[in-house]
Amino acid sequence: MVRLWWLETHQPVTLSPVLRHSDRVMHAVFSSDGHRLVSGCADGTVRVWDLAGCSVTPKSRHDIFSGDGSRFVFITNRCIEVRETLSGAKMSPLIDANAIDARLSQHGRYVLALSAEQSGRAGSQHSIQVWETGTAKPIGQMIMTTGDLASVALSIDRKRLLVVSNDVVRTWDVASGAPLVRGLVHNTKVQSAVWNSSGDNVASWAGQIVKVWDGATGQESFAPIKHAFPIKHVEFSPDGARLVTCDADEGFAKCSAQIWDAKTGQPMGSPMEHDDGILCAHFSSDGKRVVTASEDFTAIVWDTATGARLTPAIMHGEKVSNARFSPDGQWFVTASGDKTARIWSAETGDPLSPGLVHPTMLADARFSADLSRILTSDRHGNYWLCELAVDQRPVNDLMMLARLLSGDTVTAWGQVNVHTQGSLQTIWRRLRSQYAADFSTSTGDIAAWHEFQATENELAGQWFAATFHLERCRSLRPGDSNPAERLARARQHLAAGE
Numbered sequence: 001m002v003r004l005w006w007l008e009t010h011q012p013v014t015l016s017p018v019l020r021h022s023d024r025v026m027h028a029v030f031s032s033d034g035h036r037l038v039s040g041c042a043d044g045t046v047r048v049w050d051l052a053g054c055s056v057t058p059k060s061r062h063d064i065f066s067g068d069g070s071r072f073v074f075i076t077n078r079c080i081e082v083r084e085t086l087s088g089a090k091m092s093p094l095i096d097a098n099a100i101d102a103r104l105s106q107h108g109r110y111v112l113a114l115s116a117e118q119s120g121r122a123g124s125q126h127s128i129q130v131w132e133t134g135t136a137k138p139i140g141q142m143i144m145t146t147g148d149l150a151s152v153a154l155s156i157d158r159k160r161l162l163v164v165s166n167d168v169v170r171t172w173d174v175a176s177g178a179p180l181v182r183g184l185v186h187n188t189k190v191q192s193a194v195w196n197s198s199g200d201n202v203a204s205w206a207g208q209i210v211k212v213w214d215g216a217t218g219q220e221s222f223a224p225i226k227h228a229f230p231i232k233h234v235e236f237s238p239d240g241a242r243l244v245t246c247d248a249d250e251g252f253a254k255c256s257a258q259i260w261d262a263k264t265g266q267p268m269g270s271p272m273e274h275d276d277g278i279l280c281a282h283f284s285s286d287g288k289r290v291v292t293a294s295e296d297f298t299a300i301v302w303d304t305a306t307g308a309r310l311t312p313a314i315m316h317g318e319k320v321s322n323a324r325f326s327p328d329g330q331w332f333v334t335a336s337g338d339k340t341a342r343i344w345s346a347e348t349g350d351p352l353s354p355g356l357v358h359p360t361m362l363a364d365a366r367f368s369a370d371l372s373r374i375l376t377s378d379r380h381g382n383y384w385l386c387e388l389a390v391d392q393r394p395v396n397d398l399m400m401l402a403r404l405l406s407g408d409t410v411t412a413w414g415q416v417n418v419h420t421q422g423s424l425q426t427i428w429r430r431l432r433s434q435y436a437a438d439f440s441t442s443t444g445d446i447a448a449w450h451e452f453q454a455t456e457n458e459l460a461g462q463w464f465a466a467t468f469h470l471e472r473c474r475s476l477r478p479g480d481s482n483p484a485e486r487l488a489r490a491r492q493h494l495a496a497g498e
Contacts, residue, residue: 002037066104079097095136099114108133127144140173165190167188171216171218187206203234209225233280242304257290281293289325289329290304291324297319318338323335407424451473
């Protein structure tokens with residue numbers, strides 16, 4: 001047999017780790033793209049295996065991506081280079097920034113280069129320079145800050161920069177390098193902070209408290225929002241009019257996400273409750289829906305205006321670390337501690353893909369702008385690009401195909417199973433004439449299935465069944481001597497009463 005293992009964890013591949021043979025395996029090697037494996041067996045056969053069924057994942061990356069996942073940045077000898085995520089094409093000349101770290105803006109048009117200057121009584125001192133990606137030219141003046149940096153973020157219009165350090169949040173004017181807010185203080189370590197879409201307001205959170213304030217003056221917009229449990233995520237809606245927050249505790253208490261008016265701090269709609277902690281909440285691109293991801297192993301889509309549930313709770317085998325809408329809002333993708341990412345309908349909650357298995361527990365997943373791939377990541381800085389095979393056939397045809405394959409048991413959520421498009425026999429005739437390839441099996445596929453069954457039965461000592469399948473293999477592969485030799489051995493075992 002051939003056994004597949006994950007290189008990083010030394011653990012067997014979760015699904016189908018064993019590739020069985022009828023005799024001792026002499027050699028096995030991967031193809032250059034890692035999608036197939038060829039093995040040589042002592043019985044004289046060579047087998048080619050498609051590894052899709054073994055859930056072999058794409059190669060991980062250790063790069064820093066823009067907020068929308070369209071670009072990534074890497075550092076070599078303290079020089080920065082930005083590339084396009086899907087093609088790998090260079091998006092910038094080499095930027096000689098003497099950088100020890102770098103962050104991209106939301107759409108990757110600007111890069112923040114961080115350099116360590118020195119350490120003193122006030123803590124580490126850093127310089128931050130904003131660069132334009134396309135031209136590799138610096139934007140504004142270099143900004144100096146002290147303290148251990150938790151996060152940095154550039155406003156969408158790239159005019160202002162915020163820096164989170166310990167229990168303080170500061171903002172700067174990028175053009176002049178002058179400080180705007182010298183220190184908005186929380187009573188405990190600040191988790192993070194985000195700009196709204198217009199770049200004038202900031203939301204920062206620490207412990208159970210969220211503060212919303214003017215990014216130029218530091219004036220708080222309203223009294224701090226207090227949650228019952230530590231806050232896990234805060235996000236402005238795309239138009240900046242709303243704010244969503246969520247919390248989680250270390251136990252199993254029911255927790256909730258809440259929509260707030262970003263000007264008044266008043267709650268909008270009902271709390272969006274889960275049976276355990278909520279780890280994130282993200283708006284759709286039009287701001288009309290929110291998707292939440294929870295430690296109760298579920299994700300749910302909600303109405304922003306009312307807080308009403310729009311889909312059933314979708315289930316994973318472990319906590320759901322993150323969930324995000326596709327750019328067009330039709331789908332959402334989840335990342336889970338069960339080591340899978342999965343795509344779902346944002347309208348019905350129905351699964352649209354199988355679980356995409358990874359070698360480690362996932363922390364995040366997001367769509368590429370063209371929906372051709374999803375970008376997944378874990379908490380150790382590893383990233384994966386997973387290609388999506390999207391079926392371009394009309395939705396009505398796909399619905400009828402689903403009806404046919406399920407024996408007429410597929411029903412849209414909340415609807416009665418009543419169909420007016422004809423019987424299954426009528427649907428079968430129509431689809432078979434239109435998509436002939438889906439209703440036919442090649443001789444090679446049939447022979448491969450009998451080969452697999454024959455091998456399984458040989459290994460199990462089921463010689464009657466092995467004889468049956470080997471006879472079919474011999475008739476389907478008349479020029480192949482291997483089935484005939486194996487058939488003779490199987491008949492010997494059968495004659496011996498085994």
